[in-house]
Amino acid sequence: MITAAQMRAARALVGIDQKKLAELSGVSLPTIQRMEASDGNVRGVIDTLTKVVEALQAAGVELIGENARSEGNGRGVRLRVAALPSKPEP
Numbered sequence: 001m002i003t004a005a006q007m008r009a010a011r012a013l014v015g016i017d018q019k020k021l022a023e024l025s026g027v028s029l030p031t032i033q034r035m036e037a038s039d040g041n042v043r044g045v046i047d048t049l050t051k052v053v054e055a056l057q058a059a060g061v062e063l064i065g066e067n068a069r070s071e072g073n074g075r076g077v078r079l080r081v082a083a084l085p086s087k088p089e090p
Helices: 004-014 018-025 029-037 046-058
Strands: none
Touching (some): 004 029
16 A cells, blocks of 8 residues: 555655656556545555556655565655644643
8 A cells, every 4th residue: 555645755755756757657647646636545456556656666765554664775754643732721
C-alpha cells in the first residue's frame, strides 16, 4: 500500500513532478494526478500501483510502511503521528 501523501513526498525527495513520474512509470498523467488527490491509501489497479512504486524505487525512494523498519542507507524522512496539542485550561 502507498498513500497519496507518500507519493507526493516521494516525488519531492527525488525532485520530479507528476509528469515525470508518469513518464517513468508508464502511467498516464491523469492517473498520477488522481492517485495523488485521493485520501489515505491510493486505490487502483494493482499493476498500475506496482508500476508507480517501482518507478519511485528506481528513482531512489524507499517506501516505508506503517511500523516497518528502514533497511536502506541514505538520508530520508519519516512521518510520525504527532501528539495532538492539549487544550488550554479555561
